[in-house]
Amino acid sequence: MKILSQVSVFVAVTAFSYLLRKTDCLDCFTCNNVTAIPQCKATRTCSSGEVCYAEHTHSATGNVFSLGCRPAKMCSNLMTTPTAITGSLVGRSSPIDSTCTECCMDQNCNRQLCQSSYPHCKDIPKANCAVVGAMLNICLDTQHAKFSCRRFCGLCNFYDGFWASWMAWSKCGVTCGKGLQSRSRTCTEPAPSGGGLDCVGDLHNNKSCELSPCPVHGGWSAWTSWGSCSVTCGIGMQRRDRSCSNPYPSRFGDHCFGESRDDRICLTKACRDGGWSSWNVWTRCSATCGDGIKTRTRLCDNPLPSLLGRYCVGEPYEVSLCNDKHCSGTNGSWGQWTGWSTCTQKCQLGITSRHRNCNNPEPSNGGKHCIGSSFQIKNCNEGCCQITQGNWDNWSSWDDCNRKGLFSEHRTQSRYRICTGGEICFGTSSETQNCLF
Structure with missing residues (x-):
């Protein structure tokens, strides 16, 4: 027994030293004498060497809860065996009275302590539930019966829902500029059961958030009007422009994609119309005697017509008779x-x-x-x-039976043979007979 006691002291001291190293700046829920653990919503940052605790007391007027920070050495005194240190639990009192005291060393962990004591079901000792039930039928007033005649009215499994803590805010819904963040909570501390009321309020909550300003990507302005043609006659070019100013790119935004300048061909009036050159000399007569012809040509190159210019009006050649001498x-x-x-x-x-x-x-x-x-x-x-006489080949097989007419009851079948080895064979090349059936 002495050795076991020494081991217990050693474990307790070791656990206490461990707590002093690990519990700096814990955040714990803090409240005094609340009637339900979910009502405790305030938090407090503990001093160095403190841990979170929760106390749950059963009294004649109901359940009372207190949560907050306390020195770790007070919690280590609650440990009775070396195996009491499991997970984040630091200490727990012996259930010898109506008080539950537990400690823990995780952030905001003390609202989860003494949960085994929360569903304790009994009636208020001063309330004569049988008399109140007979006179006032208190069991129909569930919200009062759950505090005074809980067991009498069969409300041991009756709990109104209460909100758990809000979850952490989500990340901003955008990567730049203005967006939204959201958070949610659950109706689980406790969840409604046995016909209890659901939590009242919003399940989700949103708020605006703003990150660094978004890049502004450039946008093209409208095209300017087409400029004047580069020539006064013939084929030229004309130009129009636009700028990356709608809006200008800023905050590392992209510049506009595409061309800022546009050119096209323009056609104005013709520079000149065509004109005939002089006639060439007549060609030699096509015949040395009798009727003949001779021709001459001219070109529309004095000057050549420019693009869009008119071609010369008239014929480019002439024909004339020649050589009237008789041959x-x-x-x-x-x-x-x-x-x-x-x-x-x-x-x-x-x-x-x-x-x-x-x-x-x-x-x-x-x-x-x-x-x-x-x-x-x-x-x-x-x-x-x-004429050469040929020879008949063998008859073919009889073909399938066929009716002679649509309304005929008689069916016929035929066979054929071919004349080979000459130009003519004596006899018939086909035969027909009635079907036998």
């Missing part, structure tokens, strides 16, 4: 007939042909063309051809 002509004469062509049929009646040209000599200088036909045809192979 002595040569009459044409037939050349030799060609040989007869191959007969169009190998046997039986066919035709063959031959032709000649008027080139011995050709007519010239007004001479007459040859008289007569340049083409002849005649019959050929007037004798009879010998």
Whole structure:
């Protein structure tokens, strides 16, 4: 037993030293004599060497809670065994009376302490619940019955909901400029149960936030009007501009994308119309005697028409007759007939042909063309051809039965054979018979 006592003291001192190192500047919920733990919303920053604590006292008038900071050595005195240090729990009193005292060393941890004592269910000793219930039917007034005749009215599992602490604010909803932050809370300290009232108020809360100003990206202004054409006649260029000033880029914003200058072709009036040059000399006459022609040309290059200029009006060439002198002509004469062509049929009646040209000599200088036909045809192979007799192939199989007509009850089928090895076979090439069924 002496050794065990020494071990307990050593553990207690070690735990106390550990607390002194780890509990600097804890934030704890702080309140005195509240009737419900969720009512404690204020916080306090503890001094060095202090930890959070919570006390829960059962009294004749109801439950009373006190939370705040206290020296860690007061909490270490509450420990009774070395195994009492588990997690963030530093100390806990023995449940020998109606008071619960617990300590912890995490931020804002003391609103979670003594929870096992919170659902303690009993009636106020001074209240005669049977009489009050019979006279006033207090159980119908749940909000009063839960404090005076809790067990009598069967309200041990009846709790009105109460808000837990607000969660931390979310990050600003934008990366620059003005935005919103939000936070939420839950109706869990305690949650409503047994028909208790839900929490009253907002589940979510928003507030505005503002970060560093956003970059301003540049925007193009409207195009200016087109400037004057670069030439007074012909093809020129004209220009228009715009600026990156709607708005100007600032705070590291992007410059405008695209071109600030635009050019296009412009067409004004024609610089000049075309004009004819002088006629060239007449060409030589096309014939040395008899009727002939001669021509002459001119160009629209005096001056050439400019772009958009009009072309010259009139014809670029002239034709005239020439050489009225009569020519002595040569009459044409037939050349030799060609040989007869191959007969169009190998046997039986066919035709063959031959032709000649008027080139011995050709007519010239007004001479007459040859008289007569340049083409002849005649019959050929007037004798009879010998006909070769062929042989029938085997009959094909009978085909499927077919009706002779739409309303006929008779069905027929056919078969066929082919004549090979000659030009003609004696007999029929097909047969038809009635179907047998």
